[in-house]
Amino acid sequence: MPKVNPAIMVWARETAGLSQREAAKRLAFRDSSKSSAVEKLARIERGQQEPTRPQLVKMAGQYRRPLLTFYLSKPPQKGDRGVDFRTLPQNEDNSEEALLDALIREIRARQSMVRVIMEEEDEEEPLPFVDFHHVEDGRAAVLKTLQALLGLSAASYRAQSSASAAFDLLRRNAEKAGIFVLLKGDLGNYATALDTTVFRGFSIADEVAPFIVINDRDAKSAWSFTLMHEMVHLLLGHTGISGDSAENEVERFCNDVAGEFLLPERELRQLALDSCQDIPHFSERISAFASEFKVSSAMVAYKAYRSNLISQDTYHQLSAIYRKAWHGERERSRAQAREQDGGPNYYRVRRHRLGSRIVALVKRMVAADALSTSKAAQILGVKPRQVQPLLDTGGPR
Numbered sequence: 035m036p037k038v039n040p041a042i043m044v045w046a047r048e049t050a051g052l053s054q055r056e057a058a059k060r061l062a063f064r065d066s067s068k069s070s071a072v073e074k075l076a077r078i079e080r081g082q083q084e085p086t087r088p089q090l091v092k093m094a095g096q097y098r099r100p101l102l103t104f105y106l107s108k109p110p111q112k113g114d115r116g117v118d119f120r121t122l123p124q125n126e127d128n129s130e131e132a133l134l135d136a137l138i139r140e141i142r143a144r145q146s147m148v149r150v151i152m153e154e155e156d157e158e159e160p161l162p163f164v165d166f167h168h169v170e171d172g173r174a175a176v177l178k179t180l181q182a183l184l185g186l187s188a189a190s191y192r193a194q195s196s197a198s199a200a201f202d203l204l205r206r207n208a209e210k211a212g213i214f215v216l217l218k219g220d221l222g223n224y225a226t227a228l229d230t231t232v233f234r235g236f237s238i239a240d241e242v243a244p245f246i247v248i249n250d251r252d253a254k255s256a257w258s259f260t261l262m263h264e265m266v267h268l269l270l271g272h273t274g275i276s277g278d279s280a281e282n283e284v285e286r287f288c289n290d291v292a293g294e295f296l297l298p299e300r301e302l303r304q305l306a307l308d309s310c311q312d313i314p315h316f317s318e319r320i321s322a323f324a325s326e327f328k329v330s331s332a333m334v335a336y337k338a339y340r341s342n343l344i345s346q347d348t349y350h351q352l353s354a355i356y357r358k359a360w361h362g363e364r365e366r367s368r369a370q371a372r373e374q375d376g377g378p379n380y381y382r383v384r385r386h387r388l389g390s391r392i393v394a395l396v397k398r399m400v401a402a403d404a405l406s407t408s409k410a411a412q413i414l415g416v417k418p419r420q421v422q423p424l425l426d427t428g429g430p431r
Contacts, residue, residue: 038104040081045109046097051132060096098136119285120277130232149243158242161212165271176291197255200328209391213244217387219251235260235276237267253360255330262292293337317355332356381424397425
């Protein structure tokens with residue numbers, strides 16, 4: 035086995051957003067009479083001491099890198115995020131950006147495997163809607179294509195029993211059109227959860243296997259808007275990441291098309307807002323309106339701002355209120371889940387996050403012996419022993 039490249043270890047630690055002190059603690063290095071834990075790690079990173087196999091395994095886990103990465107001749111280039119449409123704060127958290135890079139690497143790897151499988155089994159059919167439009171075509175033209183692609187109207191969307199059911203309808207139709215729609219906001223546990231301030235959605239504009247990833251840490255009522263936003267990116271041929279803000283032209287364009295699909299301007303006019311009302315009254319009225327129309331309060335507030343029904347300052351205040359309310363609701367849901375004895379079925383939750391299209395593809399390929407269990411596990415993001423229970427309807431209780 036070749037020697038480990040010290041430069042790789044430094045690169046892996048730094049891109050994981052860890053200082054030497056933090057890394058030494060996570061790797062369980064101990065102070066001794068001769069040197070501190072940090073000094074021990076520093077010697078390894080300078081190439082003065084070869085790491086042991088157990089130490090390398092721990093590094094791979096803590097830095098979220100494959101073990102073979104440490105034997106590369108030089109640090110690899112930064113993972114391709116596509117176009118980064120976000121507007122980040124000046125004090126962005128490097129550790130969260132490192133987690134985001136790890137998530138995107140994982141999604142890109144899974145998408146690549148899906149595309150290869152489809153090509154090998156002659157199932158690839160180039161989808162004409164990917165990269166079909168340009169921003170210069172205008173919102174009306176893109177909206178018309180989006181409506182035709184999904185075969186849905188705002189009225190049929192709104193006829194669903196809840197915001198979650200309305201999202202499921204949109205998702206099913208998007209998957210029928212050929213798009214893989216995943217719900218994913220972490221790397222497998224709460225410790226790696228990414229807030230919507232880090233990313234809200236991600237799209238891969240591939241004409242054979244287009245992917246949309248929605249951060250499921252967001253409010254469920256906001257998932258539909260994110261799905262529509264990312265679908266507009268696919269129509270524009272954009273592979274990239276979207277965040278909370280919409281301060282650039284492309285993000286505003288995608289927001290406007292998505293918003294018009296879910297809540298047409300003529301229906302927004304039913305929202306009666308008196309300029310004399312204070313922020314709490316605005317918030318209460320918008321929330322009631324959003325619930326009726328199966329969309330998020332934040333989306334209604336955004337549309338009201340873009341339509342000059344409220345000021346920018348009012349919009350920002352309302353956004354802060356809705357964000358605080360959502361965080362509070364999420365914490366209460368977590369606490370309630372911890373108090374319950376059972377909780378939702380693991381396999382059903384996992385299937386819902388993966389989406390029916392990718393599960394159906396893997397199930398079909400496994401049954402035809404065109405896909406091994408290990409590769410199926412990589413695509414599904416589970417352990418090999420969990421593949422078959424997940425592919426079975428609902429899985430065991």
